[in-house]
Amino acid sequence: MGRKHIGVLGAGAIGQLIFSQLSAHILTHHLSHSFRVDLVSRQAQPQSISFTDLMGNPHSQTLSLLDIKSEQLANIDVVIVCVKAYQVHPLVLSILNKVKPDCHIILLHNGMGPHLAVAKLLQDFPQMGLTLATTSQGALRISPWHVKHTGEGKTSFGHFCGAPLDEAIQKCITNAIPNSCWLSDIQTALWLKLIINCAINPLTAYYQCPNGQLIDDAYQDEIKAVISECVLVASADGINLDEKECCRSVLTVCQLTANNISSMWQDIQSNRQTEIEFISGFIVNRAKHHGIVTPANQLNLDRISALYQMGNA
Ligand SMILES: NC(=O)C1=CN([C@@H]2O[C@H](COP(=O)(O)OP(=O)(O)OC[C@H]3O[C@@H](n4cnc5c(N)ncnc54)[C@H](OP(=O)(O)O)[C@@H]3O)[C@@H](O)[C@H]2O)C=CC1
Ligand SMILES: CC(C)(CO)C(=O)C(=O)O
Numbered sequence: 198m199g200r201k202h203i204g205v206l207g208a209g210a211i212g213q214l215i216f217s218q219l220s221a222h223i224l225t226h227h228l229s230h231s232f233r234v235d236l237v238s239r240q241a242q243p244q245s246i247s248f249t250d251l252m253g254n255p256h257s258q259t260l261s262l263l264d265i266k267s268e269q270l271a272n273i274d275v276v277i278v279c280v281k282a283y284q285v286h287p288l289v290l291s292i293l294n295k296v297k298p299d300c301h302i303i304l305l306h307n308g309m310g311p312h313l314a315v316a317k318l319l320q321d322f323p324q325m326g327l328t329l330a331t332t333s334q335g336a337l338r339i340s341p342w343h344v345k346h347t348g349e350g351k352t353s354f355g356h357f358c359g360a361p362l363d364e365a366i367q368k369c370i371t372n373a374i375p376n377s378c379w380l381s382d383i384q385t386a387l388w389l390k391l392i393i394n395c396a397i398n399p400l401t402a403y404y405q406c407p408n409g410q411l412i413d414d415a416y417q418d419e420i421k422a423v424i425s426e427c428v429l430v431a432s433a434d435g436i437n438l439d440e441k442e443c444c445r446s447v448l449t450v451c452q453l454t455a456n457n458i459s460s461m462w463q464d465i466q467s468n469r470q471t472e473i474e475f476i477s478g479f480i481v482n483r484a485k486h487h488g489i490v491t492p493a494n495q496l497n498l499d500r501i502s503a504l505y506q507m508g509n510a
């Protein structure tokens with residue numbers, strides 16, 4: 198096997214975290230003859246990035262950084278796309294003709310929907326394949342090139358369509374990322390994460406509270422209504438989830454991340470575009486497709502869209 202080239206696309210919080218984990222693994226296990234990892238960015242290029250681990254220890258990672266427009270994209274065997282849900286489709290569209298004809302694409306983001314559009318794009322690239330992933334690791338970008346690992350958590354990967362990912366690369370990725378695994382059924386894991394985001398993100402952004410506050414009785418009716426609608430839509434989409442288990446998972450995440458400011462509340466605070474269209478919006482759209490009504494998710498979609506518009510008026 199020749200040296201496999203992994204490109205981490207998107208030098209944000211999660212992209213820098215995944216890049217740091219992969220490059221530390223390749224370095225400490227002397228695997229640089231088999232694997233190379235580059236962070237692919239559209240930003241000006243520093244020599245190194247800083248990474249603060251969960252214990253608060255600082256690390257400096259020599260950066261192997263490619264410009265998104267570089268011709269070296271043509272050497273990449275697999276790209277791990279770590280951008281916001283609304284950035285996925287334009288980014289993938291912009292690289293498809295630049296990477297290897299059999300390049301494998303891994304999407305790692307919150308929310309759901311972009312994979313369907315990407316799978317459509319891949320119909321014109323029959324040698325390519327698509328893997329989907331979800332993570333509950335936490336990362337915070339302290340400055341453009343300094344990311345802090347803020348929470349450990351599981352990362353799951355699974356095949357979606359096209360050619361499957363080379364097993365040696367799969368193994369390298371799961372060995373490098375703590376608590377990560379390859380699942381035969383990634384869809385159920387993605388739906389569960391989607392439901393957690395539908396329940397927590399819009400409510401914390403609307404009520405302007407940390408995740409832990411949603412444990413209060415005052416929020417339980419709203420949370421249950423959101424989850425109940427999501428489970429119904431998931432079932433219509435062929436994914437069977439237990440409503441009570443979903444409620445327990447949401448509660449557990451609120452407890453484990455009690456002091457977290459959800460990504461959606463952070464986005465609203467900074468007047469940044471949110472991922473609401475791919476969280477509550479995905480549920481509302483799939484519900485319409487199946488003729489199901491989802492007033493609780495529609496309310497969250499409307500509330501967050503209005504908050505974003507107010508912030509940008
Ligand atoms: N942060 C976290 O703890 C967690 C995040 N997630 C999810 O992971 C995904 C990524 O989140 P996060 O890393 O926090 O987001 P960030 O906004 O920090 O990172 C996204 C990065 O992608 C870059 N980017 C966007 N479009 C392009 C493009 N066309 N070409 C090159 N680079 C591009 C952005 O560049 P620029 O800086 O120039 O805009 C930015 O650096 C989201 O879906 C999020 O919800 C999931 C779990 C935890
Ligand atoms: C799980 C949760 C809600 C943690 O904050 C998250 O994924 C987010 O903030 O986007």
